[in-house]
Amino acid sequence: MKTDTATPAEIIAEHWADLRAASMPGTRRPRASHIGRHLAEAIAERDRIERQERSTLGRGASPAAADLSAVQVARVAEQGLLYVEAEVRSGLGLTLYRRATGNPLTVPAACADLARYRTWLGDHANGRELTQWMDRTLRPVARQIITVLGLGDERPLRLLQPCPWCGSPLLVHAAHELGPHVECTGTVKVCEAPATTWIQGRPMWRWDDLAALGRALTHGAPPATRDPLVDAAEVGRRGTGLTQAEQDRLYAELNTG
Numbered sequence: 733m734k735t736d737t738a739t740p741a742e743i744i745a746e747h748w749a750d751l752r753a754a755s756m757p758g759t760r761r762p763r764a765s766h767i768g769r770h771l772a773e774a775i776a777e778r779d780r781i782e783r784q785e786r787s788t789l790g791r792g793a794s795p796a797a798a799d800l801s802a803v804q805v806a807r808v809a810e811q812g813l814l815y816v817e818a819e820v821r822s823g824l825g826l827t828l829y830r831r832a833t834g835n836p837l838t839v840p841a842a843c844a845d846l847a848r849y850r851t852w853l854g855d856h857a858n859g860r861e862l863t864q865w866m867d868r869t870l871r872p873v874a875r876q877i878i879t880v881l882g883l884g885d886e887r888p889l890r891l892l893q894p895c896p897w898c899g900s901p902l903l904v905h906a907a908h909e910l911g912p913h914v915e916c917t918g919t920v921k922v923c924e925a926p927a928t929t930w931i932q933g934r935p936m937w938r939w940d941d942l943a944a945l946g947r948a949l950t951h952g953a954p955p956a957t958r959d960p961l962v963d964a965a966e967v968g969r970r971g972t973g974l975t976q977a978e979q980d981r982l983y984a985e986l987n988t989g
Contacts, residue, residue, distance in 0.1 A: 737886055737907050737908065737909065738907050738908055738909050738911075739847075739850070739867060740866075740867050740870035740871045740873065740874040741813070741843045741846045741847060741850075741866075741870055741874075742843070742847070742909075743874040743877065743878065743886075743906075743907045744809055744813065744839065744843055744870065744873060744874050744877060745839070745840050745843035745844070746911055746912060746939075747877050747878065747881060747906075747912070748809070748839050748840055748843075748877075750762035750763055750764065750881055750939075751802055751805060751806050751809070751877050751880070751881065752806060752836060754802035754880065754881060755801075755802035755803045755805075755806045762881055763939040763940060763942055764881060764882065764883060764906075764912075764939060764942065766942040766943045766945070766946030766947075767891075767904075767914070767942055767945060767946045767949060768882060769950075770891050770892070770893055770946075770949050771882055771883065771884070771889070771891070771904065772882060773891075773892050774884075774889050774890060774891045774892050774904070775882075775884040775889065777892060778884070778889065778890075801880070802880050802881075805873075805876045805877055805880045808873060808876065809839060809873050809876075809877060810833060810834075810838060810839055811833075812869065812870060812873045813839055813842045813843065813846075813870070813873070814831060814833070814838075814842060815869075816846065816866055816869050816870055817831075817842045817845060817846060817849075819865075819866075820846065820849050820853075820862060820866055821849070823856070823858060823862045824849060824852060824853070824856065846866065850863060850866075874886075874907070878906050878907060883904070883906040883912075884904075884906065885906075886906065886907040888903045888904065888905050889903065889904040889906070890902070890903055890904075891903075891904060891914075891949075893949050894920075895916045895920075895923060895925065895935075896925075896945075896948040896949060896952060896953030897916075897923055897924060897925040897935075897948070897953045898916065898918065898920050898921050898922070898923035898924070898925070899920045899921070900916050900917045900918050900919045900920040900921070900923060901916075901917045901919065902914055902915070902916055902917070903915045903917060910931075910936075911938060911939070912938070912939045913929075913936050913937060913938045913939065914936070914937045914942065914945060915931060915934060915935075915936050915937075916934050916935045916936070917934065918933065918934040918935075923935050925948075925953070926944070927941070928941055929941070
């Protein structure tokens, strides 16, 4: 079944630099800290609703949040990845080798190799079983990283504040095949936010672009600066024989993304 969620190894690789930043204060701030307060408010509200639903349905109290530290999680992630990598290499009949622990490049390199091994496992006799074991083993590690960085969990999270530019709901995707990002759903009207990436005509802020979104959520949106997708000259060429009013409508339609 097709899913938009990234593999556990991809999630670990994507958030590794932020995890190291969180575990070593003074180096730099995790990228998601630009919208940290808004994330925390949305997570608290979702947790409140889910606790209420569990109580109403008689499912008991929600489990207490794990007491995690970024240092502990980083250590567990490195150990877990190296263990999984060694087991997968053994299953593929590859020579085992030791990576240097504590090196900031060790985890990203191991994740990149695991992605390559995943492709090889497609032609291996026990490939499906080994791939499932790899994901099953690393999924708790990926979940701990997302949790300790204050991102909630792998599920999309709706921020309490709407898009500053169009008023549509904003969804946070911490674990996605396109990488972590915030997406404007564009359900209220066509959004003209000055984002650097677009999905099907809707703005998307990748983790490295969150500073501008964070400022807009906190202080209000600056004027939208999105360039038209189609200019008036192109509309004139496409709309030969149309009245000015019809060309105006065509211009609006073509620039809705």
